[in-house]
Amino acid sequence: KARQIVIDNPHKINEKIDKLIPIPDGTFPPEIDGADEELKRLSYTKAKRIYGEQLPAIVKNRLDREVNSIISNGYAVMYIIAHKLVDKSLKDGYLVGSRGSVGSSFAATMSDITEVNPLPPHYICPECKFSEFITDGTYGSGVDLPDKDCPQCNHKLLKEGHDIPFEVFLGFEGDKEPDIDLNFAGEYQSEAHKYTEELFGEGKVFRAGTIGTIADKTAYGFVRKYLEEKQLDCNQAEINRLTLGCTGVRRTSGQHPGGVIIVPADKDIHEFSPIQYPANDASTGVITTHFDYHSISGRLLKLDILGHDVPSIIKMLEDITNLNAQHIPLDDKKTMSIFTSTAELNIVCDDYKCQVGTLGIPEFGTKFVRQMLIDTQPCTFAELVRISGLSHGTDVWINNAQDLVKGNVAELKEVISTRDDIMNFLILKKLPSKDAFNIMENVRKGKGLKSDDEDLMRQNNVPEWYIDSCNKIKYMFPKAHAAAYVMMSFRIAYFKVYYPQAFYATYFTMKAEDFDADLISKGKDMINEKITELENMGNSATAKEKNLLTVLEVALEMYSRGIGLLEVDLYKSDPDKFIIADNVLLPPLKSLQGLGQNAARSIALERERGEFLSIEDLRQRTKVTKTVIETLINHGCIAELPSTNQLSFF
Secondary structure: OHHHHHHHHHHHHHHHOOOOOOOOOOOOOOOOOOHHHHHHHHHHHHHHHHHOOOOOHHHHHHHHHHHHHHHHOOOHHHHHHHHHHHHHHHHOOOOOEEEHHHHHOHHHHHOOOOOOOOOOOEEEOOOOOOEEEOOOOOOOOHHHOOOOEOOOOOOEOEEEOOOOOOHHHHOOOOOOOOOOEEEEEHHHHHHHHHHHHHHHOOOOEEEEEEEEEOOHHHHHHHHHHHHHHOOOOOOHHHHHHHHHHHOOOEEEEEEEEEEEEEOOOOOOHHHOOOEEOHHHOHHHOOOEEOOOHHHHEOOEEEEEEEEEHHHHHHHHHHHHHOOOHHHOOOOOHHHHHOOOOOHHHOOOOOOOOOOOOOOOOOOOOOHHHHHHHHHHOOOOHHHHHHHHHHHHOEOOHHHHHHHHHHOOOOOOOOOOOOHHHHHHHHHHOOOOHHHHHHHHHHHHOOOOOOHHHHHHHHHOOOOHHHHHHHHHOOEOOOHHHHHHHHHHHHHHHHHHHHOHHHHHHHHHHHOOOOOOHHHHOOOHHHHHHHHHHHHHHHHHOOHHHHHHHHHHHHHHHHHHOOOEEOOOOOOOOOOOOOEEEOOEEEOOHHHOOOOOHHHHHHHHHHHOOOOOOOHHHHHHHHOOOHHHHHHHHHHOOOOOOOOOOOOOOO
């Protein structure tokens, strides 16, 4: 009977089925009426507004090629969705960062999806629309062009362009599926998801599901525990075999941090995937695809609507200073200097040791990248983009470009830093464009060079060190991603130079959970002591201790610039944010370790209703724990409050 059920019957059923596929073949993008015409209208309207009614040939040719390729391959709808999401976020006051290679698309720039302009470095006159393009490779970014007045009307020229090929995004035949990833402010991410549902209707938008599998170390632990419980004695080969059998087995389901799957109006999600709550937890309120999103990629459109700290940081800085971050000049010399020195930070003490001023700047504040800055001494925006690419790649800087720069084999501007560098360089060396593209694709995926590729490169006088460097690379960042990151980071660096109080108030607000107000308010000596203690712990330090070390380094810099920190005040401190008071910062309630966000907000709510009469009154009204009360007492916040409401007459 068992054989009949398990073996024979399935065979009989199988023989009767002609063809059965679990997921429909083909691609099923959502439809937006008039998407093709809308993309054309958006792109050409903005291009003509910037470059004039008669578009320069280099602009027109690029835009024509891109728009035709996007529309003919059915991708216009992706652009329109992304445009609508970014447009709404900007109107609501939040900048949006682009990720990945979307900045390689000039049509994406012209439809306001990304700020990155991928054309060659160029000048534009905002008045008479004069333009001049630099196409000989002498500048890596338009930001680095020398200032110049318009030869036709004497107006100061704008500088643009990061020299990024479109092929990185959509391939040479326009057949590579584009991936538009957008970084929204963390607090705005849910709003962006909600707006996507409004665009396509209820039941058409789902979070992308993930499958969590058992890792090899976990599998090894399971095997050891099983053998112990069963009192079995196995040799290492058998243990390895059992571990291998368990590795990769499905453990749980989850959700992509920002991936959204969109189903066309005439289709049902169940045609492509069952749906479920992640980890089968109905309380999450989120419904995901049951199949891992990789399983249905290429069938349904996946948008990456990600949450990120940087847009939140810029929004807070703008709110404090009333400065529009998009108006910040990306060629500001004082800001550029802090990537190699601390001179412009006006350090007022002699014992501050940090060699560069990028502490607290996203992408440039870690010890690893700070050392890269010291080694390379960048002085242009293009070099910062290169450093961003180098720092995010695998086997791109360490044991590769670093050795070339230190050994004076190649300069920073010559080494491979992003995937686009390879294609651009090989085309300059007169390799056929298609070959240059294919070599770039193989190298950036860690596949190295084929012997035919190496021969072709040598025939075109590509240096041997360049060929060797290509063969070492395992993964590479797209230049557009690096450029978008550096634009945002440079703006934050500008605030650090010109609005230091706003910068530190914002940075510490974002890091409030790692901030120890009790420790840091005690001053520089206490901070230095704790930094030494944490550094001596090395790799044994916990993640929380490592995060504290990062915060302490920035706090030490703040003190070294003559900016002080007050103690937390029960009545004046905000529950969540740092407040600027003259040349000092007032920390929020939740910056006291042991006092969480809920307790901080509860205290803030109750103090609005009247002063606390005693510690007992504080605890009863706010419902905070004994630990929170002890934290407040130890910090001196409630030193003047009596223990109870009762007064003693004796």
